[in-house]
Amino acid sequence: MMGSGVATKSFALLCFLFLCGTSPSLQAEKHSLYYIYTALSKPLDLPGIHEFTAMGLLDDRQIDYYNSKDKRKIPTQQWMKEKMQEDYWEKGTQSRKSKEQWFNVNVHILMDRMRQKNDSDVHVLQWRHGCEVERNEGNKLNFSKGIDEYSYDGDNFLSFDDKESQWVAPVDAALPTKRKWDNVPILNQYTKGYLEKECVDWLNKFREYGDEELKKSSPPDVRVFAKKSTKDKTKLKFTCLATGFYPKDVMLNLRKYRTSMPDDEVESTGVRPNNDGTFQLRKSVDIKKDEEAEYDCFVFHSTLKEPIIEKWDGKCKDCNEGSFMVTEIVIGVVLVAVLVVVFIYLYETKRHGANGAV
Template structure:
């Protein structure tokens, strides 16, 4: 399978789970596996009835889909360090999970009384996070084992209480069934707190050189006519090309950050090269005489980047002048 299709699936995954920002204070690392099953095929390139992928610090490290039916490495150091039997065993495990998902997505459709003519999505995400102040071995911070159906929370594991949580009535039969098997919950807790952390540290050691690389954000500010209100401009701040993905981006007016509820945000999204981007926008009055800027903070920066954008005259007249200049040069 080509890397381009894996990237498309990774982008879809981040859209569904809304890859977001987190605190910049402590050093954090994560290992997650995400499985996605569709109730029927769709005619879209790179989108399969079943996919599975591993994400180490938000970078895809392995991939499986229902067409090729092989678990493959997507980082060169994973291919070099992990023996062939690791990939063979992983392939068999993915095939088993594919069968499980195919059965259970149909069970949920029946339980929800959903139409078979529509496409429904069952996802499972499980893994762990570690946190510390540096060093190779860090402490367990959080474990996640959760299921979603059609983008809504369906069932999740409470690691502290070793119990399943059902936010919707349709999940209650599954919760009761799984909670009545204590050894299953004990295994889930043990995997999240111990086995997952061991794999996370091992993978980070293998990919230390690659994962240690970081990239600062490229920050751009621009404005154009608002499509919803012709008397306003849409001011946009874009930070792109940064890694790791934790970033702070604020739109400021006279050096005061605008409230987040006034700002549109794409959330942090992946670029094709393993870096990330974040875009935020706000509608402002076209004739307003104010100083705006984009404020961006990232661990690669000694000082935050402040990219200014100021009104010097009516933006509409400036657009007209630029248009006239372009016409005269033709």
């Protein structure tokens, strides 16, 4: 049984979090497997940008990759390379080659359907499909939800309603595709079966293979600072950066006197990937420059036993830059004046010395 001191501390912490409106969400353990395909309407002469790419993501970590230049599905995790047989990669390569052809045809069909005749413009067709699972009380991972959706030029185009087993078209241009696919019931049955069964089987298999690597987690490194606001000279932009954390889910709140700032006043970058497989999140809010108030950043992550609360020291990073510049200009003017005086003195001395020699 938990000791009374520990229990009291835990209860006090929970009460504190709830009273401040910043309680960490007590969610069940979740995992995800997604595949993302991206096709451009024409190639771009830019390094690392390909006309077609495809990748698999397990718990937000890339596990495989394919592009239209190399035309080969390859593992991006060592455990994937070790565990999956060569025929898996061969079949995967052939599958992605066929999808590349399908995308190349359909991105141009959509351009015609939307009357986009300017060949100099680049259009993007994307497909994301996969599943999420959740661990139940019996320690078993069960299907939670499936995603099968298309976007065109960054806007939602078509998505599959897993519960109703039908496609949803949010734009008129997608209606012909919706009608066509809904008229093939076996296609919708297959899509539902893949999301709820086959995808979950693969997810569980990959989780088992990469168990040790996927268990590695990383807590966030949290920093707070303030700079001059670019919108209002009477205000500062107070910012909190949390970086280096894994898994992806994190709670970050900017607070004044331990009360969370309103969401509509806070700017957020959203959670973004770092190049080492971890993630980062930055949030900012404008505050009054001359107001003496207590600001901090509250961060909670699954790797932490208790939240990180990073207090702002009240200092502004770039508020004195102007005065430094004036000081540097004054010093510069003085130095120039001194150099001019020295130059004149040396010149006159040299000139008189030379006249004397004659």
